[in-house]
Amino acid sequence: MTIRFAAVGLAHPHIFDMARRLREAGARLVACWDDDPGNLAAFVRAFPDVERSRDITAIFEDRAVDLIVSAAVHDERAGLGVRAMRHEKDFLCTKPGFTTLEQWEEVRRVWMETGRRYIVYFGERFGNPATVLAGELIQQGAIGRVVHMAGFGPHRLLGRIARPPWLFQRDRYGGILNDLASHQIDQFLFFTGSVTAEIVAATVANHRHPQFPEFEDFGEVLLRSERATGYLRVDWLSPAGLSTWGDVRLFLQGTDGYIEVRKTCDLQGRVGGDHLFLVDHHGERYIHAADTPLPFMRLFLDDLRDRTERAVEQAHVFEASRLALLAQREAKALNRSTSV
The missing domain is CATH 3.40.50.720 (NAD(P)-binding Rossmann-like Domain)
Structure with missing residues (x-):
């Protein structure tokens, strides 16, 4: 079919x-x-x-x-x-x-x-080869159980892509944590094997764009589940001199090693993106992950035909989205007297 x-x-x-x-x-x-x-x-x-x-x-x-x-x-x-x-x-x-x-x-x-x-x-996980490979390595037990995740999702506001007016309207785009940090929250639940989590603390700010009073160009979140903790930072502050739209990073600390994923670039290092670094009890390893297959869409189409949940569980989608909305609602805004 x-x-x-x-x-x-x-x-x-x-x-x-x-x-x-x-x-x-x-x-x-x-x-x-x-x-x-x-x-x-x-x-x-x-x-x-x-x-x-x-x-x-x-x-x-x-x-x-x-x-x-x-x-x-x-x-x-x-x-x-x-x-x-x-x-x-x-x-x-x-x-x-x-x-x-x-x-x-x-x-x-x-x-x-x-x-x-x-x-x-969640394209940063489903559509990024190095992130997909990180998931495969963790499922194989490469670094033991993941106990902490740090995720960074910086973006460039101005550049090749013209940003539409609605991006600067709070009710329309939903806030920086709900928007950009939903990627990192999805990854926290997935990589740590957590069904849910709590928002320990969240902050938003508009540091550089006062001409857009409803816009937030910085956000951070502390997460905690029964299995792990995490720190997430997103922003619209990537400088013009960066070779790509954002230096997106992922750090996964396990009980037997750690993984770093440099998704979009390797500063002053290897050309291109999809760089994965693995450190375990046996040593240090670099993997160029660009050729890692991306199974999400194939599995998703199978799920629609068979009514299964192999690509992603509906409950996970709802929970990652709920946590992003909660983080946005509970965030303290710098230089304001009330929460967002």
Whole structure:
């Protein structure tokens, strides 16, 4: 059975990567829609064989469409997902999947009623070869049990990609921790084998962009579960002199060793990204992980056909998203008297 999918909501460039990876895994892209003509035109240029739909209702009512894929503006994703599930379709969106806990609760309720999937594509784990390899090594026991994780997700605000106005509107993008740090929270739960965690402390700030009063360019979180602890830092402060959009790092401390992943670059070192460093009782090891297969989309399509959970569990998606929303809600904002 070939999974037929439609791309609905094309505001973020992540839609291109998700659609491409789904097609490579064997799914068929049959339609696309966005209310912004510019977004729609860009998508059609990238996928010229796709049908451009003028009617979003027709896509949802088309019983031949199995899956809705979306990178709509952050605050629109939950509503699209609810609509998809109520039309007996599964839903895949880029992170974050929600901007409020009320959205989270509604989506979870509709999921329970319909049995359809609402999956958030955490691309920093699912789509990064070095991170996938780190997961495989840990499952093999390479560093024992992971007891601490530190994750860093810096970004460049200005550069090759023009940032849309909604990115600077708090209600629309959902805050820096809910947005960027959802990647690191997903990884904390996954790598430490934690079902849930608590937000010990969280901080947000706008250090460099006072012209955008609702924007946050820095955020950090302390996490604790019954198995491990973690520290996460995200920002929009990558300097112009960096060779890539952000020097993304992951540190995993195990009971028998540790792993460092340099996802996007190796400063003054090896060219390119996907660098993994492993230290255990036997010595030090470097692995260039760029050729590591990425199984997520293949497994995800199998899950849709078989109604299994091999790519990612729905409960994990909900919990990672809930913790990101809680971190954002509980964060203390620097230079303000109240929490965000």
